[in-house]
Each structure stands twice: as C-alpha cells, then as structure tokens.
Amino acid sequence: MSIDRRHQVFVSSTYEDLREERHEVIQALLELDCIPAGMELFPATDDDQWSLIRRVIDECDYYIVIIGGRYGSIGPQGFSYTEQEYRYALQTGKPILAFLHKTPSSIPVGKTESKVESQSLLGEFRSLVQKKVCKYWETPSELGSGVSRSLVRLIKTHPMPGWVRADKAVATLAAEEMLRLRRTIDELQEKLSKSELEGPEGGLDLAQGEEVFPVKFTFSYTDATGSGWDCTRVTTISWNDIFQGVGSLMFDGLSEEQFREILNRVVESEYLDSGEMEKDEHLQGCDEIRDVLIDWRDEQTIKIQFRALGLIEYSKGQGNSNSEWRLTPFGDSSLLKLCAIRKNEFKEWEEVDNQALEDVVMIDDAPVSEPSV
Template sequence: MTQKRKATSTNLRGKSRLDELRKHLTPLQRELLNEFWQHYRKNAKWPLARTIHSQRSKQTVKECLRGLGGDIVLENQDSSPGRHYELTIIGVLLTDAGRDYFSMLTRYLEFLRKQYKEAPERLSFSDKDFRDGLGLSDEQVKILGELVRMGRLWSGGGHGPESWNVQAPDEVEDLPEKGSLDQALEGMLFRWFQASRPVSIEERQRQSPATSFFDPLKINAEVVPSDIPITVDALKRRYQVFVSSTYEDLKEERQHVLQALLETKCIPLGMELFPAASVEQWQLIRRVIEECDYYIVIVAGRYGSLSESGVGYTEMEFDYAVSMGKPVIGFYHKNPDSLPGSKLEKTDAGRERLKAFADKVKKKLCRPWNSPAELGSAVKSAVLHELEFNPRPGWIRADAVLDSDAVEKLKQKIADLEERLKKRKVPPTTTFPDGAESVVLNIAVHDYVDPELPEGKTWQDIEIEYKITWDKLLLLVKDELLQETSLSGIRKAVASHLAKHLYSERLQNFGKKYPEFKCSIALSQVDVVLKTLMARKLVTLRVVDNGFDQETFWKFTPKGLQYLAELQAVRSSG
C-alpha cells in the first residue's frame, strides 16, 4: 500500500471543512456513519432503515441523522422494497477510513492533472490505468471507483461490479499547476453542499426546486414546491420519465412506450431528443436524467453504440440513473434469439456486453416483454404501480397554482363559512356503510407470469381489485385493533392476510405447491378504511408527534369491542 498522507484540505478561511465536520460529530453519529458504510462495502447495498430503527429507537436514529443533514446521509428508496439510509461522498469521508479515502482522491486528481499536461487529448481512463498509475491494490481501486462515482468527480463513464472507467472532469483544466490538490478537492466535493438539506424523503420532496433547466423546451409545465399551501388536483400533475434503450432496432417498441406514458400522466423523454451520441450530448442527457421523476430502460437484442470509454450510452444512462437514486424500471425481451438478425449483436464482444448489461438490469425491478404491444402494456402497468407506491414530486402547469391574493381570499371565505356553520344546528345526515356492505381494495401482488416456469424466473407486479365486506375486513385486523397499533402496522397486517387468502386460491387453482408471494396495499387506502370505522365509532385514533412527523395509532373503542364480540358470536353459532 502506498504511504498514507494526512489530509490538509482547507477552505477559504484556511480550515478543512471535513475536519470541522468531524470535530462536531457525536459518538452515535460517527457510529452510524461507519455502520452504514461497512454494510454497503460488505453487501453492495445500503442498510434498510427499519433494520437500523429496530436496533435503536426510530426517534433516536432520526434525531441523530437530522443533525447531520441530507448532504451527509439521506433516506432513500429505489425499486426494491423498503427505505434505506445511504451516505453521500461527504458522509463516506467522515467515516473512520475517510482520511485515507481523501488521500486516495487527491492522488486521483494528481494523476489526471499529470495526464492533462502530458496528453491533453486523452479524456478516458480505465480502472487499470489508476491501478497501475497509483500503485493501488484491487480492493483499493474498487473503492476509488465508488468514491469517484459518489463524488461525481468525472464527466461520465461506466461503473460495474468488476470494472469501471471515467472521462476526466472539466475541472481538471482549472487545477493548480503545482502543489497540493487538497483544497481543490474539497472545493469540488462541497460545491453543492447544503448543511440544511433534509434527510427524509418527504422533506426533500417538499423542497423540490421551483425552476428547471428544461423550461426552454416549452412543455408548459413547471416544477412547483410541494409545500405550497394549495391543494393541487392530482389529475393535473405530470411526471417526467426518461426512456433509455437502443434506438434504430426499437423504434416501433418505443412508440408503444411513449404512447403508454402519455396515457399515464407522464412526459416521456429520451433518445428522440438526443439523436447524436457524443460527449456534448451526454452532458445534456445527464442533466435531463437528474430532473426526471422515473427512469425506464429497455433491453432487447442490441447493446448499442459505444462511448470513447468503451461503455454503451444506454448502459451509461442506466448507471447514472442508479447513481442518482432514481426509481428504475427495467424491461427485458423474453426471447431475444427470436428477433431478426438485423436487431441482434453480430460480434461475440457485443453479445457479451449485452448479456452483462442485461444481467445488471435484471437486478432492479424488471419485467419481461415479447412484442411492442406487450411492452407498452407492461410499461403502463409498471408506471401506474410506481405512481401509487413510489410517488414523486412531478410537474404542474404554473397557471394551476393560485397566486397569494387568491389564497388569502379563499382562506377568508373558509373562515366565514366555518363561522356560519357554528351558528347553525343542522342534524347530521351522513350515513356510513354497514358491516354487510362490501368495499373494493386495490391490491398490488408480486406474482408469476407463468406458474409452470421454475421459481424466481418470471415475476411480475400485477394490480387486482379485491372485494370484501366491512365485517370480514374488521375481523382481519382484530388482533391489531385489540392492542394499539400504528397505521403502517395495520397495513402490514391487511397485506399479510390478503396474501394468505390469495395464496390458498392459487393452490386450489393449480393443484400443486405454489411459490409464496407478497401483497401490498397503499397506506392511503388503509387510512380511509380506519377513518370509516372511526366514523362508525368502532375504533379510536391517537396521534403521536415524534418531533419529525406525526404517526397515528388505532384501537377498538368500547363500542367496537362489543361489535366484535357480536360478530364472533354469530360466526361461532353458525
């Protein structure tokens, strides 16, 4: 290993910002940063938030991380189940290994500075170049690749499990010609740093930017912060979706995809706007991906054109979307060998690249397709599922938001109406459904496309409507309501009971052992169910403010307990 150097980066006042941050870390903050990073290094994924909460109290963890801010650690959620905590590059450099990592990054910049002086026409470098040029071990060069990606210390490149490559960042031209690069590195790392950036997903969404670089395209949509105290009609909200794929061989398929997106309140963006594959276009594509709400990748029989670094542009787009934490939805062809020869890779090298890329995509939320129409249908279903279970800020027209004067008038009108209602004594006329009436629940099921295929081969997400009476629904969650349970806990119970019921149906239909699967239901649906039961005075609500958000807990009222006893008595006598 090369000799370790002490990081001495400074800001304009002569002090290292990293050292200042280290100085103010609490023992628990330091412990969590190290734990998150060690988990990522060992498992190649960040730890689930619920796992961290289970080891310590949720409130303690949230309060601790809130003191760090979202530009050090942030809560995130990709296409896999559950939220997780992940570190930014600053967070990684604040771990116990951070000083060694900082030294490695300064040597990375020194290498690029030297290359700029000796061979300015060269822009692309592979992991092998840094392994040989810096004398790094295989493990060190792997870590360096992660740090470069996380710190965006490149102008593009590719990052895979076994290798990586970069295009030298433009800032290399502005580096000091001689001497230490510690200060320059800190400047690059902290250029977008905001100490007040929120950690939680909800708070970040409420602070989404009010303007967009995309305005010149005249789409007649502008981003509006979600904390505006106006209820915006959800039907007027649109979502920006980046569609990534090879182009010439998938023109018909892309038309079906674009049509599906337009039918699901989305603004499709992709190759049609960027027909030329070049370094300049790549800079623009990166910016568009950064602003999109969702990212779609389609894989068929072609790998696509290569960049100077030897990585295809489609794969570069995929890697960048993943690095930005965008919700990624993948679609792969069921049988690419059935495609015409003109739509297949013709070389062994091309086929190997395609297979490796397809395997990478399949590690994300993925669905198979076999025809353009089937692909369009799959995209529509997948996007609707993401809009329901993984909502993003979206875009609305600027003229859909009321100005401040109109808001004040509405507030005054509401106050006047409330005052008038207080003076009136009108008996309530609202009626609520009784126990024998049915309610329809929208359930998302992670199920098989074809149950005859081997387990784990062709999973898909489907949405079904499940009809159940109010009495049966109450009996499903009776155990949770007998003791005070949170809204999320009740949702979990409903989903678990429905999964067991649907599973028994599968066993009957197919007459054999059927692989178990999971169901999910939107929190908003469970909230409506519980509030309906509360309106019937069967359950009661308690709101707990933990300092960061409010959590609701539910349990039976005395009337609810009596109603439950009557239900069970009827069932037992039948």
C-alpha cells in the first residue's frame, strides 16, 4: 500500500544576506510537498535556542546547508550557528545536502564578511563542508533548481520516515498489521505442514521402529485333562508392529476400552505367530488361549511412548464421554509410510510364494522308493 509521506527538511544558512536564496529553496521544497524548517520560521519560545535547534533538526528527515559570503554570528560553542547546526547534523547521521556559492569573490561586498577573523572562519567552514559531496550555485534560481533535483535523488537513495496524516496513518497501520498477521499465519501453516513430516524434537533418542519392547500379559487355557489354568507370560514386540496394529484402527479415534482391546489382540497375535506357545512345555496339548490381557503398566508405557514420539494424542471430551485416542498428523503420515505397499512388493511376494508352492508340489509328487529285498 502506497503511503503519502511529507518529508521535513531543515534549511540552514545565514539569513540577511541569503533572503532571496532561502525563498527559492523553500519554494522548491513546497513544490516537492516537503515541509521546510528554519530558524526564521520558529515561533518565540522560552526554550534555550540551541536546544530548540537540535530538537527541530532531530525531527527533520533531511538537512540542507547553504553557504554564501557570510559566516554568521558566533554561538556559545565558538562556531556560527550555521556551522554548529551542520556539525550536529553530521554527528547525528542526518542525510545532508550542501550548497556552496561557486565564486565567493563575485558576491557583493554588502553580503560578505568584513572582519578578517570571520573570513578565516568562513574559509575553514567551506573546507569542512567540501570534504563531503556538495553542489555549487551562483544565482538564487540555480540554487532552487539544484535543491529540487538533489533532494529528489536523496529521497530515493536515503528514504526516511517522513510525516503521514493521522487518518492515513491509521489505515496504513491497519494494512501493515494485516500483512504481519498474514505472514504469521503463513509461517504457522508452514510449521504445521512440516510437523506432519517430522516428529517432535528429541524423538530420535527414543525407542521406536524395529526395536522390541517386552510386554507382560496374562491369559487362560484348558489343558488335555479339562483343567483350567491362568498364566502370565512375556513376549517381545517391535514398536512398529504395535503401532501398525493399533494405529490402523485409530483413524476415527479409539476409546480407552477399544485401545486396550486392540493391544490385547496385538499381543495375542504376536505370541501365537512367534511360536513361543509351541515351545512352552506347560502348554503342550493346548489348542487355544483366551482372555489375553496386557499388564496395565505396559499398556500405559506404550501410550506414553507413542505420545512422546508424536504419533498419537489424547483428545478429552466433556467428562469422560467423547474422550478418545487419535493419530497426530505426523502419526498419520508415519502409519501410511509403514503400511503402504511399496512398488514391486507384491511381485517379490509372488515369486517367494510360487517357489514355496513348487517345493511343496515336488515333495508331494516325489516317487516312493521300493523297499530293498
């Protein structure tokens, strides 16, 4: 949004000898929609004069110094007020435009210094100003044109805050605040999108993936004599297997009871598939187990681990109703990567299955050897 700014410019020079020149400069500033400031424009005040000058220079955006044939009255610091103002603008880093009379010798005697001391001080002041970039002029109109061109260029190369109408400033501030909020929203959305691909900080130091976790559980079974038994066992399951078993049923959320029931089924399936049951001498002749129940401490550990890994979260409803376990965005993307079928994966399975099938056929079709006589 374009802002209509008015820049305030301090015009520093001696006064009586440069009345016409100052008029041209001030007219040029007004045509550029700038606000001129100079000591002749200030109202009477009880403030110390130098304190007032400094305050006005501080409030200005740019500083212009014009040097003709006079040095000016000397202030309390041993310099003329014009040189004192220039040194202060230089010290505070104010953008400066300097305009020096091109041929001081051609200036009428009535507009030059008569005292040798003042002439010497004027020469030293000109030398100081000429250490920086400066422009030269001979006529008031030439000075006015030079100020216009130089100030337009300076505003482009050294932009300053300027002044803005109060009503325009409010609208501008509102637009800037909306832009800032829009950027904040975009940054937060970017972080949110990034969180779906990355786990929480420090998650890499936690057990996960194919690392195994020993799970304690109980179950019941009936032996060959018909007697019932209650058993406690421990089986090891990888974190990926636990997460795949539970997470695949968590897309619509799970209550505490549902979460526990699924964990029990995951543990039971792992125990049966691992072949540990067949190796257990106490379970010989047992056809099935029932009422598998994971130890409550291990259940809580699994929940805490998955929360620490940023995979699941607990959403509390009012009271105990509607409270449920859900996948986080990162958990959802992690589950998809874990469960999705990779390219050519079925082909590899098919080759393995076909080879196994061929082996079975060869065994079944093997000729029975005749017993030797």
